[in-house]
Amino acid sequence: MKTKHWILIFAAVALLCAVAIVLFPLPQQVASAADIYQNGILIRTVPLGQDARFTITAPNGGTNTVAVSGGRIRVEQATCPDGLCVNQGWSRTEGYPIVCLPHGLVIQPKGGDTPFDAVTN
Amino acid sequence: MTPLQTSASVRRLTRLALLTAAALSIHLLEGLLPNPLPVPGAKLGLANVITLYALFTAGPGDTLLVLLARILLGSLFSGRGTTLFYSLAGGLLCFSVVWLLHRVLTRRQLWVAGVIGGICHNIGQIAVAIALTRTPALIVYLPWLILCGMGTGLFTGLCARFLLEKLPEKLKKW
Numbered sequence: 001m002k003t004k005h006w007i008l009i010f011a012a013v014a015l016l017c018a019v020a021i022v023l024f025p026l027p028q029q030v031a032s033a034a035d036i037y038q039n040g041i042l043i044r045t046v047p048l049g050q051d052a053r054f055t056i057t058a059p060n061g062g063t064n065t066v067a068v069s070g071g072r073i074r075v076e077q078a079t080c081p082d083g084l085c086v087n088q089g090w091s092r093t094e095g096y097p098i099v100c101l102p103h104g105l106v107i108q109p110k111g112g113d114t115p116f117d118a119v120t121n
Numbered sequence: 122m123t124p125l126q127t128s129a130s131v132r133r134l135t136r137l138a139l140l141t142a143a144a145l146s147i148h149l150l151e152g153l154l155p156n157p158l159p160v161p162g163a164k165l166g167l168a169n170v171i172t173l174y175a176l177f178t179a180g181p182g183d184t185l186l187v188l189l190a191r192i193l194l195g196s197l198f199s200g201r202g203t204t205l206f207y208s209l210a211g212g213l214l215c216f217s218v219v220w221l222l223h224r225v226l227t228r229r230q231l232w233v234a235g236v237i238g239g240i241c242h243n244i245g246q247i248a249v250a251i252a253l254t255r256t257p258a259l260i261v262y263l264p265w266l267i268l269c270g271m272g273t274g275l276f277t278g279l280c281a282r283f284l285l286e287k288l289p290e291k292l293k294k295w
Contacts, residue, residue: 001225006233013240014271017264024261 030092031109034073039104058103144171144191152199163269173281178293181220188212207246214245235278239270
């Protein structure tokens with residue numbers, strides 16, 4: 001076969017894959033709960049199923065107000081100087097932890113229904 | 122055996138060992154690098170440069186030996202048992218298809234073998250993943266893996282082609 005034909009075949013396969021990717025997107029791994037760490041220590045686990053709002057005080061006196069709504073979690077208000085944790089917005093997946101470095105705070109969503117497990121990694 | 126035959130078989134054994142060592146080194150070195158691709162299971166598969174090189178110089182039987190030795194030793198050295206099944210399925214499917222193809226391909230078209238090999242390798246792996254984890258939903262990864270396989274296969278195929286072009290002629294005779 002000529003090189004031209006191979007290129008055509010591969011272009012067709014690539015196009016088919018692109019169409020399949022658009023039609024069947026990868027499933028979102030939606031978390032069912034979130035672990036909240038302060039300076040690396042797990043201080044509480046909140047279920048994402050019920051809406052909640054609470055304030056966490058850091059050892060250095062700073063506070064983060066955390067809100068859970070509609071299965072998502074975010075830092076609503078914070079006294080940290082840069083406000084990066086607030087700007088990170090909502091998170092609902094394991095791959096998107098929320099971090100506030102000045103207060104040593106990490107919010108790590110976890111668990112949930114996913115057809116994939118560690119073996120696939 | 123006549124002395125001539127003995128020297129030929131020693132030659133062949135040495136070549137096999139050399140190719141296996143090269144493929145294994147590339148395989149292990151690549152395993153040390155962080156995965157540059159976002160899809161789990163996808164990687165460059167640089168060791169397949171050796172597989173392609175062997176297929177186009179040594180013939181299918183010896184290539185299969187090198188491939189099997191590399192896969193067995195590779196998963197042994199990397200220390201994860203399950204990778205053996207993924208590698209075996211991917212490697213053998215890839216080998217069979219490329220072996221059927223290599224007669225109709227010229228050396229300038231080695232990249233075609235690379236691309237098709239990459240696709241087949243990933244199809245074999247996803248098939249094993251689905252069978253092992255009993256999650257047919259994994260099939261959604263297939264288009265991603267095929268695309269990645271085409272890209273990485275093109276790269277390894279071109280590597281093998283340049284290798285064959287640049288190597289001195291006497292090194293290509295088996």
